[in-house]
Amino acid sequence: MDRRDWVYGWLLVLPAMVFLGLFTHLPAIATIWNSFFSTPRGRRPKLFVGLENYQRLLDDPVFWKVMVNNLWFALGTIPLSIALALIMALSVQRAFAGRALVRMAYFTPTVLPLIAVANIWLFFYTPGFGLIDQITGLFGLGQSNLLGSPDTALFAVMAVTVWKEAGFFMIFYLAALQTIPPHLGEAAKIEGAPTGTVFWRITFPLLMPTTLFVSINAVINSFRMVDHIFVLTGGGPDNASSLLLFYIYETSFRFWDTAYGATLTVVMLALLGVLAIGQFLIFDKKVHYK
Amino acid sequence: MFAKAIKSAALSAAVAICGALPAQATDLQFYFPVAVGGGAAETIEALTKDYMAQNPDISIDAVYAGSYQDTIAKVITAARGGNAPQLSVALSVDMFTLIDEDLIVPFDDFIKTDEDRAWLASFYPAFMENSQTGGKTYGIPFQRSTPVLYWNKEAFAAAGLDPNTPPATWEEMVEMGKKLVKKDENGNVTQWGVRIPTSGFPYWLFQGLSTQNDVILANAEGNKTNFDDPKVVEALEYLVSLSTEHGVMEPGIVEWGATPKAFFEGQTAMMWTTTGNLTNVRKNAPFDFGVGMLPANKRRGAPTGGGNFYLFKGTSQEQLAAAVDFIKWITEPEQSAKWTMATGYVAPRPATWDTPTMQAYAADFPAVLVARDQLEYAVAELSTYENQRVTRIFNDALAAAITGQKDAASALAEAQAQADAILAAYR
Amino acid sequence: MSGFDKWLGHCAALLLALLWVLPLLFAIWTAIHPVAFEARFQLNAPLTTENFVKAWQAAPFARYFLNSFVLVTSILLAQFVLCTLAAYAFARFRFPGRDFLFVLVLMQLLVMPDILIVENYKMIRALGLVDTIAAIALPYVASGFGVFLIRQAFMTVPSELDDAARVEGAGVLQILWRVYVPLAKPIYLAYGLVSVSHHWNNFLWPLIVTNSEETRPVTVGLSIFASVDSGIEWAVINAATLMTSGPLLVAFLLFQRQFVQSFMRAGIK
Numbered sequence: 005m006d007r008r009d010w011v012y013g014w015l016l017v018l019p020a021m022v023f024l025g026l027f028t029h030l031p032a033i034a035t036i037w038n039s040f041f042s043t044p045r046g047r048r049p050k051l052f053v054g055l056e057n058y059q060r061l062l063d064d065p066v067f068w069k070v071m072v073n074n075l076w077f078a079l080g081t082i083p084l085s086i087a088l089a090l091i092m093a094l095s096v097q098r099a100f101a102g103r104a105l106v107r108m109a110y111f112t113p114t115v116l117p118l119i120a121v122a123n124i125w126l127f128f129y130t131p132g133f134g135l136i137d138q139i140t141g142l143f144g145l146g147q148s149n150l151l152g153s154p155d156t157a158l159f160a161v162m163a164v165t166v167w168k169e170a171g172f173f174m175i176f177y178l179a180a181l182q183t184i185p186p187h188l189g190e191a192a193k194i195e196g197a198p199t200g201t202v203f204w205r206i207t208f209p210l211l212m213p214t215t216l217f218v219s220i221n222a223v224i225n226s227f228r229m230v231d232h233i234f235v236l237t238g239g240g241p242d243n244a245s246s247l248l249l250f251y252i253y254e255t256s257f258r259f260w261d262t263a264y265g266a267t268l269t270v271v272m273l274a275l276l277g278v279l280a281i282g283q284f285l286i287f288d289k290k291v292h293y294k
Numbered sequence: 295m296f297a298k299a300i301k302s303a304a305l306s307a308a309v310a311i312c313g314a315l316p317a318q319a320t321d322l323q324f325y326f327p328v329a330v331g332g333g334a335a336e337t338i339e340a341l342t343k344d345y346m347a348q349n350p351d352i353s354i355d356a357v358y359a360g361s362y363q364d365t366i367a368k369v370i371t372a373a374r375g376g377n378a379p380q381l382s383v384a385l386s387v388d389m390f391t392l393i394d395e396d397l398i399v400p401f402d403d404f405i406k407t408d409e410d411r412a413w414l415a416s417f418y419p420a421f422m423e424n425s426q427t428g429g430k431t432y433g434i435p436f437q438r439s440t441p442v443l444y445w446n447k448e449a450f451a452a453a454g455l456d457p458n459t460p461p462a463t464w465e466e467m468v469e470m471g472k473k474l475v476k477k478d479e480n481g482n483v484t485q486w487g488v489r490i491p492t493s494g495f496p497y498w499l500f501q502g503l504s505t506q507n508d509v510i511l512a513n514a515e516g517n518k519t520n521f522d523d524p525k526v527v528e529a530l531e532y533l534v535s536l537s538t539e540h541g542v543m544e545p546g547i548v549e550w551g552a553t554p555k556a557f558f559e560g561q562t563a564m565m566w567t568t569t570g571n572l573t574n575v576r577k578n579a580p581f582d583f584g585v586g587m588l589p590a591n592k593r594r595g596a597p598t599g600g601g602n603f604y605l606f607k608g609t610s611q612e613q614l615a616a617a618v619d620f621i622k623w624i625t626e627p628e629q630s631a632k633w634t635m636a637t638g639y640v641a642p643r644p645a646t647w648d649t650p651t652m653q654a655y656a657a658d659f660p661a662v663l664v665a666r667d668q669l670e671y672a673v674a675e676l677s678t679y680e681n682q683r684v685t686r687i688f689n690d691a692l693a694a695a696i697t698g699q700k701d702a703a704s705a706l707a708e709a710q711a712q713a714d715a716i717l718a719a720y721r
Numbered sequence: 722m723s724g725f726d727k728w729l730g731h732c733a734a735l736l737l738a739l740l741w742v743l744p745l746l747f748a749i750w751t752a753i754h755p756v757a758f759e760a761r762f763q764l765n766a767p768l769t770t771e772n773f774v775k776a777w778q779a780a781p782f783a784r785y786f787l788n789s790f791v792l793v794t795s796i797l798l799a800q801f802v803l804c805t806l807a808a809y810a811f812a813r814f815r816f817p818g819r820d821f822l823f824v825l826v827l828m829q830l831l832v833m834p835d836i837l838i839v840e841n842y843k844m845i846r847a848l849g850l851v852d853t854i855a856a857i858a859l860p861y862v863a864s865g866f867g868v869f870l871i872r873q874a875f876m877t878v879p880s881e882l883d884d885a886a887r888v889e890g891a892g893v894l895q896i897l898w899r900v901y902v903p904l905a906k907p908i909y910l911a912y913g914l915v916s917v918s919h920h921w922n923n924f925l926w927p928l929i930v931t932n933s934e935e936t937r938p939v940t941v942g943l944s945i946f947a948s949v950d951s952g953i954e955w956a957v958i959n960a961a962t963l964m965t966s967g968p969l970l971v972a973f974l975l976f977q978r979q980f981v982q983s984f985m986r987a988g989i990k
Contacts, residue, residue, distance in 0.1 A: 012893055013816030020807035021822060023863035028829045031840035046396020088737075095734035106734055108974045109742035114914075115969045116744065117922045120943050120962035123551075123953055124744040130552045131544055132484075132561040133760040135747065146482035152493070152547030154697050171741055172918065176911055199726070217870075221915065224830065231924065235947065238494050241547045241693035252836060257367045259683040260395065262839070269836050276831040323932070329950040335779065357932040360944055368929045371839055375846040439950075554952035559760055571951045578756055638951070 032273070035266045043263040050263070057267040067268070069243050070251045073158055077247055078226040080162045085169035086218055090211070092170065093177035107178075113171035122235035125164045126151070129236070154244035157237050161245045164232050169225060173218045180214040181207075220283050227276060248272055320352045320616045325382035327365035327601060328358060329437070330570045330637050337636040345623055352616050362601065366391075369606075373397050378606040381617040386424035386602040387677035387685075389432050390516040394679055398604045400430035404618040413622060416643050420598050423674035427516065433602030434621050435642035437633070439568045440596050440665050440672055441502055443589065444575055447582040449474055449485065449563035460564070460586035464506070464532060467564075467589050471542030474563040487542035489562035490533065491550040496692045497676055497685050498597055499566050502588045503529040505595025505673050511688075516678040517720040521688060522703075522710035525592075530695050530702040532591075538698070546697060554578070568599065569665040572638040576659065585661035587668045594671040600639060631655070640665045678713070679720040687712045745970070752960040759955050772960035779957070780942035781934050782964055788854060789938040789965075792927075793920045796858045797913055804867035809897050811868065812875035813883065829865030838926060845930055852932045861920065870912050874905035939965045 039057055044050035061067050092110050096103055113121070128135040131147045140148065150160040184207060192202045230250040233239060239246030239254070246254075252272065256265030324342065328334045335358050342356040359365035362385050369382050378397065392398045405414055417425075417435050425433035447457035453473045461467035471487025478484050490499050497511075504511055509525035512518065520526060536543040544562075557565045558578055566588065575583060588596050603621045605614055623629065630646040633639065635655055646652055647666060656663050678684045691709035694700040700708075751759050752773065758766040776782070810816070811823050834841060841860050842851075850856040878901055886896045902909075924940040931937045943965065946958035 009814045010816040013810045013814035013819065016806045016810035016814065017822055020803040020863040020868060021825070023803065023859065024826065024829050024865070026844055027834060027837070027841055027860035027863070028832050028865075029825060031837035031844075032828070032832050034840050035837065045394050047394070092734075092737055092741075095730060095737065100731055100734075102735070104974060104977060106738040107977055108970065109738035109745075111973050111977075112742055112745045112970065114918050115921075115966045115973070116748070116962060117924075117940050117943060117966070119922070119924050119940055119947055120748075120958060120966075121744055123947055123955065123958055124747055126549070126551065126953065127747065127760070127955055128743075130549060130556075131546075132556060133559045134552075135743070138760075138762075141482070144480045144482070146480070147544065149544065149546035152549065152697075153545075154699060167741065167744075175914060179907070179911070217911065231922070240493065240689070241697045242690045242699060249836075254682075254686070256836070257838070258363065259680065259686070260370060260391065261680075261683070265836075272836075273831050277828075280827070280830055328945055333779075335945060355932065358941075358945070360928050360941070361947075364925070364928055364944070367925075371842050371929050374839055375842040375851075377846050377851060550950075551953040555760065555955075558757070567952075568950055574951050574954075580757060 035269050038263050038266040039270050041263055043261050053263075057264055060264065061267055061271065066243055066246070066251065070246045070248050073244075073246060074227065074248045076158065077162060077165075078223070080159070081165045081169065081226055082219065082222045085166045085173060086215065086222060088166065088170035089173035089218065090177050090215075092174040093181055096178065097181050110171050110174045113168045114175065118168065118229075118231045119235070121168075122164070122232040125167075125232070126236055129160055151237050151245075152241065154241050157241060157245040161233055161236055164236065165226075165229055168229070168232075169222060173222070176214050176218055177211065180211050184210050216283070220280070223279055223283065224276070227272065248275075320613065322352065322354045322381065322613060322617055322620065323379040324354050324356045324617075324620075325359040325365055325369055325379045325384075326356060327360060327362045327383060329362055329601075330639070334437075334637050337633060341624055341629055341632065344629075345620055348623075349619075352620070354620060370395060370397070373606065373608070376608070378608050380606060380609045380613050381621065382604055382606065383436055383601040384604055386421075386433055386435070386438070386598070386600060387675050387681050389424065389427065389602070389604075390677060390679045391681050392604060393427070393432065397607055398432055399607055399614065400432050401434065401605065401618065402430050404615060405431075413625075416645060418642055418644070418669050420669045420672040420674075421642050423514070424598060424677055425602055427514065433604055434625060436601055436603050436621075436625065437637065437639045438598055438600040438602075438642050439570045439639055440598050440668055441499055441566050441568055441588060442596075442664050442668065443564060443566055443586045444557060444571070445564045445584045445586065446557065446560070446579075447584055449560065449581075453563070457582070458584065460584060461589045463589050464591045468536070468540050468542060471536070471564070472540060475542055483541075483544075485560055486544050486562040488536065488564040488566070489543060489548055489553055489556060490536070490566045491548045491553045492533075492692065492696055493547050493549045493551075495550070495685070495689065496547075496696070497688050498599060500529065500533060500692055501597040501673075501676055502566065502595065503533055503591075505597065505671075506588065506591040506593060507532075508592040508595075510673060511676045512678050512684075514674070516681075517717045519678060519684065519688075519710060519713045519717065521691070521713060522707045527703045527706055529591075530692065530706065533692075534695055534698075534702060537696075547693060557583075569640055569662075570600075570638045572659075572662060572665075574638070576661075585664045587664060587671075594668070596668055596672050597675045598669075598672050599675050627652075634662075638662075640669070678717060680716050684713050684716060687716075748959040748962055751956045752963050754956070756954070756956045772956040773964065776946070776957050776961035776964060780945055780961070782939070782942055782961065784934055785937055785939045785942040786965055786968075788936060789921060789940075792854050792857055792938055793917045795854065796861055796920050797916050799858065799862040800864050800867050800916055801909065801913075803863050804871050805897070805902065807863075807868045808871035808875055809901060811872045813880075826865045826868045829863070830869065834860040835926060838929060841926075842930060851930060852936055854931075854936050856930045857923075857927045857936070857938070860926070864916070867912055867916070870908050871905060874908040875901050878904050 040052060040054060041050040042053050096107050129151045131137055131149045137147055150156045188206050189202050192206060227249055230247055233245060233247065233250050237245040239250050252265055252268045255261050255268060326338050339356050342354050346352060346354055359368045365382065366384050366388055369379065369384060372378055405411055414431060421435035421438050425431055425435060443460055445460050450457040455470055455473060461470050467488060474485065474487040475483060476485040501511060504526050507525045507529040509520060509523050511520055537545040553565055553567050554571055554574055556562050558580060587594060605617055625643065627643065627646040627649045630641050630643065631649050631651045634641040634646065641647060641652065676685060687709050691705040695702045695705045750762065753768050754766045755769050811819065845851055845856045845859065882900050883896060886900050891899065922940065924944060927938050928941050943958065943961055946954055946961060
């Protein structure tokens with residue numbers, strides 16, 4: 005190890021570390037610290053309460069509800085959006101009339117801000133005159149209230165998420181597919197391999213790095229994307245569509261219970277930490293850029 | 295090399311377009327939320343400019359701060375960062391929260407002359423209920439509203455009802471509702487009788503029902519709720535029965551934002567919603583409509599709603615005095631009339647209704663008077679310490695009962711227990 | 722592949738595309754028709770520009786668009802510079818504390834700056850940057866995700882190339898610029914897209930940390946029409962959305978071949 009390496013190494017990481025420290029680590033440490041205190045209100049200073057906030061969390065039915073919701077949300081959105089993204093990318097790989105338009109269609113979720121799109125989806129879901137009910141009405145079906153009943157609200161929110169995510173991930177698959185030499189597949193086909201085999205044996209393994217990139221994004225987003233919940237359901241009915249980050253938001257910025265908000269954040273960090281570190285290990289070990 | 299690192303660190307700072315200017319004695323920052331569409335922001339900005347033209351020594355920076363929720367988040371975040379605005383419009387129900395956070399100052403210090411006292415006494419008492427506590431005034435009513443009943447006269451006529459008579463009681467609302475429900479050949483409902491939105495903040499319209507059932511949801515000190523009162527349970531059972539037993543309202547949670555459209559589209563023959571919708575309905579309803587007071591049960595009743603002006607700590611007395619002067623000016627009848635006509639909010643002082651502008655407006659569109667007349671029966675909007683958390687608990691209980699997960703009595707009993715646990719600290 | 726399979730594939734593609742473009746179609750429909758036709762899809766509905774006029778008047782969208790553009794490009798540039806330098810150090814230099822620092826970087830992937838709003842506001846205020854575009858950008862310029870991705874890409878660069886450049890007398894930054902950065906182009910593209918998309922959509926933090934027309938992004942303008950008490954005005958909010966997103970959609974439609982090819986040429990794997 006040479007001394008010049010030390011100096012260069014430190015100088016190179018310094019700018020990034022300064023910003024990370026100021027806007028991530030210091031605030032994060034403050035957050036963890038705050039989770040051991042009571043929430044200060046204007047007239048009452050904060051008091052050290054030890055693990056009381058954590059005890060409260062274990063006893064909080066809403067916390068457990070949002071954890072379960074988030075689990076279903078992740079299980080429901082991650083595999084589906086990745087699979088759809090891949091199907092979409094494969095479908096526009098070959099040239100056909102209208103391909104440019106189809107590609108643009110897939111691209112729309114990336115461009116339309118979620119704050120605006122959520123209102124459009126709200127219209128789709130509206131009972132009676134909403135788009136879904138207008139279509140099902142043609143077949144003589146009655147009104148549905150997807151956002152307004154606890155059994156379906158979470159699924160309705162998940163559908164919007166899949167729409168947003170799959171369109172976005174499609175772009176990465178599209179790019180990755182361009183780089184797979186077509187002769188690989190053709191050679192296999194000449195040897196009589198069926199299309200499915202070509203895909204699973206050749207295309208899919210070659211797309212593995214992209215799949216991992218996309219899946220890290222998907223896992224993080226499954227805890228991060230809550231913007232549309234504000235518009236669509238506000239977490240209701242009775243927390244049926246509330247997710248962990250949404251609950252943190254409410255606790256911190258509506259109830260201004262910063263200490264409990266901090267406690268919830270710590271749980272979220274721990275959870276994401278376990279998930280992400282697991283993925284990094286796979287990413288680091290399995291994927292070799294050549 | 296090092297220079298390069300410095301440069302990269304400075305890169306993003308270099309994109310700064312302008313920095314915050316240091317505040318002078320009469321520089322005021324004024325946060326306002328927008329809750330009724332695009333026109334409101336323009337009107338506030340125009341009024342602020344008018345004031346500055348008349349008072350060249352005072353400069354007011356009117357800052358759009360998002361929805362009510364966003365505004366309170368922005369105010370508290372800025373205040374915690376030592377950068378509170380001098381004045382802001384925020385929900386009247388956030389008064390206890392802002393007191394608890396020790397962020398606001400009462401207006402009483404600036405009420406010195408008889409004229410000032412007369413000004414303070416000139417607001418409708420119903421609006422002042424949410425603006426005063428402990429003998430002090432913390433809020434000045436500005437963009438205030440109250441829910442009213444809108445009905446489709448054509449649908450009433452088609453159902454064989456008198457198009458000029460809305461339901462006056464709970465029973466009548468159910469009876470008329472049943473006549474108004476229309477179904478297609480498959481038995482699917484194409485027109486509901488009534489629509490009481492229950493998404494987002496169901497407590498507000500529910501408070502109409504509970505008040506009509508002669509019960510108050512929280513005390514004036516904001517530290518005790520009444521959620522499990524039998525009369526509250528009865529009101530909730532009535533709300534639930536509209537969809538379950540009587541079939542006159544769409545089942546499940548009814549979306550607030552889509553409600554006016556549902557009315558225009560003929561999906562419902564009656565709707566309960568804010569007076570803030572008057573202008574919207576007048577412009578977009580493709581049929582003749584009526585506006586009436588909410589129906590009565592044990593008594594007439596409705597909550598008030600909307601936003602008040604607040605004064606924030608951490609500013610000089612001079613700035614605060616200038617802020618109060620601005621608030622006095624903007625609540626004067628002429629300005630207030632402009633604001634009411636642009637937005638549909640209820641003018642908060644009787645004097646405004648006596649101006650020639652407002653009288654001409656009311657003569658042309660008598661529906662605006664309904665809200666004013668209903669104020670006589672109106673009560674304070676539900677507001678307590680830790681307001682948003684307590685109302686959230688109550689909202690969840692209402693949603694659980696409406697979606698049939700719990701019965702009204704047990705949902706409300708649980709909510710009361712949770713609210714008690716929180717509010718005990720404030721007694 | 723048989724002709725029938727192909728036909729089936731195309732049908733599926735078109736059906737999916739139709740589903741995906743529905744929100745955009747609805748946005749266009751409501752924006753160009755009078756409010757009364759928001760939920761009535763009749764071919765003979767009259768056309769109008771009223772909604773665009775109304776949206777345009779309600780907020781200074783041209784300025785907001787410029788602000789958003791400045792915001793996303795400056796975040797992106799700053800991220801590229803900071804993350805590249807750090808990634809290079811983590812990939813190719815050995816120095817004490819390296820592994821510890823790398824763990825600190827990875828931690829940022831998990832911490833959402835959105836949750837740290839109050840603390841971050843205090844920091845921005847201490848720096849005297851409230852109500853600047855820099856204030857919106859600063860919490861995001863050092864990105865753990867960016868450092869991680871670029872480091873992965875750099876680690877695959879054969880060290881022979883590095884050594885050869887060094888023998889020729891190239892300095893550390895020259896090697897980085899000439900050898901590493903060109904080879905990692907696809908990663909920059911992919912990461913750039915993630916970053917731009919995220920900051921184009923961001924709403925709450927910009928709203929809280931800015932106060933004036935000169936600094937606010939498009940999403941703040943859009944929010945005037947969203948979440949209103951008097952019911953949703955789809956026609957106007959959609960007109961506003963189209964005004965702000967339309968340029969990007971048209972650009973993608975026109976330049977998508979170049980866009981996809983630049984990924985291809987860069988050879989993302």
